[in-house]
Amino acid sequence: MISNEAKQKLISIVGIENYDDSKAGRLVYSYDATPQFQSLPDAVIAPRNTKEVSEIVKICNEYRIPIVPRGSGTNLCAGTCPTEGGIVLIFKHMNKILEIDEENLTVTVQPGVVTLDLIKAVEAKGLFYPPDPSSMKISTIGGNINENSGGLRGLKYGVTRDYVMALEVVLANGDVIRTGGKLAKDVAGYDLTRLFVGSEGTLGIITEATLKLIPMPETKKTMLALYQDLEAAARSVSKIIANKIIPTTLEFLDQPTLEVVEAYAQIGLPTDVKAVLLIEQDGPSEVVERDMKKMAEICKEEQAVSVQVAQSEAEADALRTARRSALSALARLKPTTILEDATVPRSEIAKMVKVINEIAEKYNVKICTFGHAGDGNLHPTCPTDARDREEIERVEKAFEEIFAKAIELGGTITGEHGVGVMKAPYLEWKLGREGIAAMKAIKNALDPNNIMNPGKVFAKSTRKRVVITR
C-alpha cells in the first residue's frame, strides 16, 4: 500500500501523467513472461531522468515501498512480477541512445533502449554489439544487464557482462554512482560494474550504461549437420573446439524438438535423426572458409548423416529456420510453455540431454531440448497446461530433477534467464549456504530496507534437494 502522502510526493516528482494507479494500468504490469506468476503493483511510475529516479527511490526508502524496475518484462524467472506490491518503475521515457563513440568503440545508452534498436544503430556505423538474446527485438538493455543475458553468439563473443564498461546506478538511499569508464584498463577500486551486472534489480537502478563495441566481422557462413546419434553430435562439438575453432554459433536441437519443428514448419527435416547442429562462423572470408571446411570434415568423421553448407544468404536463412522455429513450434503445442535453461559444461551435453529425456519419461511429461551446444546452455522446454494441477506437479518434479542433475554434472540451475522468484528456492543448491550468506551481506549493505525488487533471488525457504537414484 502506498499512503496518500507518499503518493502525492511521488506525483510531485514525475507529474500526474507519469503516475498510474488505475486498476487496468496496474494489471498490465502484474506479469512478465514467466508462466504462473501474477501480482498487482500498487502503482506504475515512469521517471524521465536520473534525478527523478533518485528522488523516487528516496521516497520509497523513506516509506518502505518496494520498487520493481522493469524493462519489457520478458524475463523468465518472475523477476519483474511485483510479488510484494509496491511500484513498478518503467523506462519508457529513458530510452535514448546517448552516444556512439567511434574512437573508443563504445555506445552509451539509457536503460529503456531496445536491444535490437541498439544493434541496428551501431551496425549502421559498421560496428558490432554481439549479445543477441532471442528476445532482442523487444528486450531492453536495462533488462539485459540485470539478467546478464546471453544469446546465440555467446560461444565466441561472450554475454552481456563482457560488454558492460560503465554504469550509472541509483542506490537504495538515492545516491547516484558511476562505475567503470571507457577504459580497457581500470583497477581503481572494487569492480562494482560487474556486481551490478546480473543483479536483477535487487541492488540498484541502472540509469545509464556504456557498452563495448567491436568491429563488424566481414563475412559469415552457415551449415547444418544431422546425426543419428546424440553422442556423435556431442563429440563433434567437443572435437571442433579441441581443433581450436570457436564458431560464432553452435546450436543444437534434440529429436523431440525436431519432430515438433517439422510438424509445424514442414521444412523437410528427417524426423528419425536424433540431433541437429546449426553451426555458424564469421570473420575474414579466408578464415571462415577454412573453418567451415574443417568443421564439415569433423562432422562427417563423427558420422553426421548429412552436412549442408549454405551457398547463399537465402540458403543460410533456410538452414536457420529449424532453430528459429523451435520456440514457435513448441509454444503452439499447449497453452502453457515452460522454458528452462539448465546449463552444463560443454563436455557433459550428451549426458545431460540423455538424462533429460529419461526424466521426462519417468514423470510422463513432454520435454523438448534445444539450445546453445557450444556453451552447454540447454533449453529443456515443456509444453503443458497450467490448469492441469496434477500434470504441473509432475513437470515441477521433473525440472527439479533436471536442476539437480545439472549441478551434479558441474553445471548450474540457470545459464541466462536469472533467478528471480522462480529459481530462488534452488539457488542454495548451486551456491551453498555460505555463498548465499555472502550475497545477503552485500544486499544488506546496499539495500538495508530491502526495497529493491524484494522477494527476488533470495528465497524464503530452500527446496529440499532431490536425491537422484540412478
Place this chain on the structure above:
Amino acid sequence: MTTTKERNVIQQQFKERMNEDELMNCMRCGFCLPTCPTYIESGFQEAHSPRGRIALMKAVVDGLIEPDEDVERTLNMCLGCRACEPVCPSGVNYGHLLEEARDIIQKNKKHSLPVRLLRKAVFEELFPHPHRMRTITGLISFYQRSGLQRVVRNTGLLNLLPAQLKEMEKILPKVPTLKEMKHRPNHLPAQGKTKRRVAFFSGCLMDTMFMETNDATMKLLQLAGCEIVIPPQQTCCGALHGHSGEKNQAKELAKRNIEAFEGLNVDYIITNAGGCGAFLIEYDHLLKDDPDWAARAKAFTEKIKDISAILVELDFHKKGLKLPSQVVTYQDSCHLRNVMKTASAPRILLQSIEGIEFREMKEADRCCGSAGIYNIVEPEMSMQILDYKMEQVKETKATTIVTANPGCLLQMKLGIEREGLSDRVRAVHIVELLLEAADASGFTADQQ
C-alpha cells in the same frame, strides 16, 4: 459509461464466451509489442499493446479486474490491424479474441439514444441492403455533380462539420450515378482463352462508392483469362459489423453470402478489398459452432483469393506492362497482409511494370490508421498514425501511392490532403494502376 449491473453481465459473459485456451496461449513473451502501432504511438504503454490487451481480457475472465472504462478504452484504441498475429510465436489468434470481447461489451452496453439509432441505421438498415447503399451513393453523386458540392464548399458550410468529417468530404471518390449502379453485370466472359472460372465478390461499398475500382478489377480478370460470375444475391461481407461488436448480424450476412456463392462451380472467389477478403476468409471461424453451416463455410473460405494473387498466378506480371516514368510506393492493407497472407503478390505486380521505379517505404506493413471506422471514432490516434505514415511516404519521394483496400485508399488520400501534396502525389487502388498499365502497353489477352 457502463453501470455496475452492466459490468457484472459483461464479466459473466467474458467467463462464458471468451476462448480460454486462446487467452492462455499467450505466453506474454512481448514479441508482438514492437509491431503494434498503438503501443508505439501511445509512447510504449503496455495497456495499448497486444500483450496488455490480452492480459486485460484474461483478467476480466479470471475476475481479477472489472470491465471498467479503462479496459474498454484500451480495446477501443486497438486498430484491429492484426499486425500482432504473424509475429506471435504462440500463434495467438488475437483478432478473434478482440472480436468476441467487443461483441460482449457492445451487446451489454446501453448506448445513448442517438448512438443507438445511428448504429441501427448503419449496421441494420444500410450496409446489408444493396439498393439502399446505391441510394445513398446516388445522393452523394447528386451532391458532387449538381454543383451543390461547389456551393457547399464555397459557402463555408463545411466548417460546421468536425474537422475530421470536413477533410473526409474532400477525399470522397467521384461516385457513380444511380443509373450507372443499377446496371451491374452478372456474368462476364474471359478475353481470349478461358483459364479460370471465378466468382467476384463485389462488396457493398466497393460496388457503389468504389464502383470504378470494381470495374477495373473485373476488366483485369477478363484480360488475365477469367470467366467471371457475379451472383446478384451476394451482400455486404459483415466485416464492419464483426469488428464493431455486432456479431450476430455478421453471421446472418455470412450465411447469405455462402448461399449466394455455393454451387457456382468456380475455381476461386475473388476479392479486391483486403478488409472484406480477410473477413470472408474467416467465415469458417465465425460459423464454427453452427453445425448446419460450419462445413459450408469452410468450403467457401477455401476459395477466397485476392485479385493480386490470382493475377500473379496467371502470370500477369510477365506480360510486359508499361507506364510513364514515376516513383511508386505500396502501402500494405493490414488485413490483406496479416490475415489473407498476401504481401508479395502486389509487389511482384508493381515491380513488373516497366517505366516505374518501385520504392518500398519504411514500415509499409504498419497500419495507416484507417482501420474500418477507426479514423472516425478515434480520430486523434488515427491522425497520429497517419502523420507517421506520411513521413515514410515522403521519404520515398513517391508520386503514386498504391493501396489494396478502399479504407486505406481514402486514408492515404486524406494524408495527401493534410500534407498539402495533392498537386504532386496521388493515391490509387492497385487495380487502377494495373489497368492503366495494361492500357498504356497495348495489352492483349492470351489466345491459347
